Amino acid sequence: MSENDGGKAGMIFNIQHFSIHDGPGIRTTVFMKGCPLDCIWCHNPESKSFRPQLSFTKSKCVGCGACLKACPHGCHNIEPDGGGFRHVIDRTGCSLCGSCCAACSYSALEITGRLCDPESVIEDVLRDRIFYETSGGGVTFSGGEPTAQPEFLKEMLVLAKQSGLHTAVETCGYVRTDILLDLAGYVDLFLFDYKETDPGLHKKYTGRDNALIIENLSALNEAGAEIILRCPLIPGLNTDDANMKGISDTAERLSSVKEIQLEPYHPLGISKAGAIGIAPAYENAEFMDKTLAEECRDKISKLTVKPVRIM
Template sequence: MMQGTVFDIQRMSLHDGPGIRTTVFLKGCPLHCPWCHNPESHRAAPELGFDAALCIGCGDCAEACPAGCHRFADGEHCIDRTRCTRCGRCVKACTGALELIGRRCTVEEVLRQVRRDIPFYQTSGGGITLSGGEPLMQPDFAHAILSAAQAEGMHTCLETTGYAPPDVLRRVAPVTDLFLYDCKETEPVRHLAWTGVHNDRIVENLFLLDRLGAAIILRCPIIPGYNDREDHLRGIAALAGQLSHVQAIHIEPYNRFGESKSRRIGRIYPLDGLAVPDERTVAGWIDTVRAHTDTPVSKN
């Protein structure tokens, strides 16, 4: 039976496509954007999460761990993650401060969760959204979920960076009712510097989907000091203008959700101290894009 690695399933999502949706987050991502609000998605394998605020210092984890990862020094709980084999024994011993992020699931297990809210999808025009990470890092699993959900009459969305082999995009296009396609940076050198990958493949795949007639919403994270430049905002509009099936452009203002999540998995948050933009700033970004396109532009 086909399995994949899922790190979260969120019911009642309102920002991952039309209507009320269940969003299934698949683990693994080929990009590493510093502003990522799901840093726990980056690694393909499960990893250990720790919330210091929930730790009562009982030391049961240290006793349970066969690899000696947990140490207590000067009242501080230190975890040596380089030795962690993700066996999960400390998680079982703990009262709630530890968790394994990411677990293997079958397609049917995912669908069982998703089916619970079918009445809400029907009344709101919602459905299922696959997100991540990059769901297409697990192409067979993503395809199997989307095709099964679509066959059961659910509306299917795929949130993607677009960084995948073209054949994978071709394969999922018929079972995806709407692509939520990231547009992170239109200037290639900056794109490579910030995300770690070239954007030529991403742009080529976007044009490929457009030629296939796929419905597309461009999702554009705007990060102060990174891509809040006028040339990028105009570039988003220009990109949409070259495509026939872009229904809307969604501006996604920087948020700090990635900060506490980074701490939880023992990583340093790269944008520490960066302020969230105010409403006026965001409205200015939207106005700039709107001034150069007929495609509807809004904040997501």
């Protein structure tokens, strides 16, 4: 399906129950597939494409060969490699039929991404209603970029509100303003990504400049939306003083911004990228140093009265 097919079904790649970092209380986070940005450090690279993808976890593969027999297109091959083996996948021939995944007894293969209707997603979310009620939680739509599937997202938001749930949307902000404002009527909290202040660097790191994103932040502010700024901290890329000032200035300028949340870089996206057969552009295998994250927090805190938290 395309990102805006006009239908109300949509593509998700995970529903995560008992999330505690995606808004207040205990939440269920629905991860939607597809994003208009292409961040070089993306920690969910399987979320970038709007289409399903074959995922292969090398560490789970024992080389049994069942997938070789199952694949109708001969996409899998096992080659000797020193004393071990190498599992090679020709993804160009893959039709995403899923036969190899069904044949693998070790869960090394799976199709990431499935088409769902809004009702079935919210039915799943409502299983944990008791936990939302006792913790002040709810449902969060993340991704990928949820607003890139606006019809699907809106329908899920409407159903969630009809069921009395608190709703949050994590967004990169790169969406038509009229679409965002229409969705905002059903959103209690925006977790709004702020990645880089300098437009040229923003384009270099994400593939797009940040003009529309900043415009959308202002539009949500004027509409009275509740916003938490979510700022990924990527060592050597956006941890400089100019960006720290940009974050604090933005929070100060917009009364709707209630808090700044800093997300220190972690390298978990590297293995996820390998599983879907792509090489990450930012290949830093180290978790971000805690002291550097604290320095960033302190620099921002000196320039704004808004609370700043490291996640």
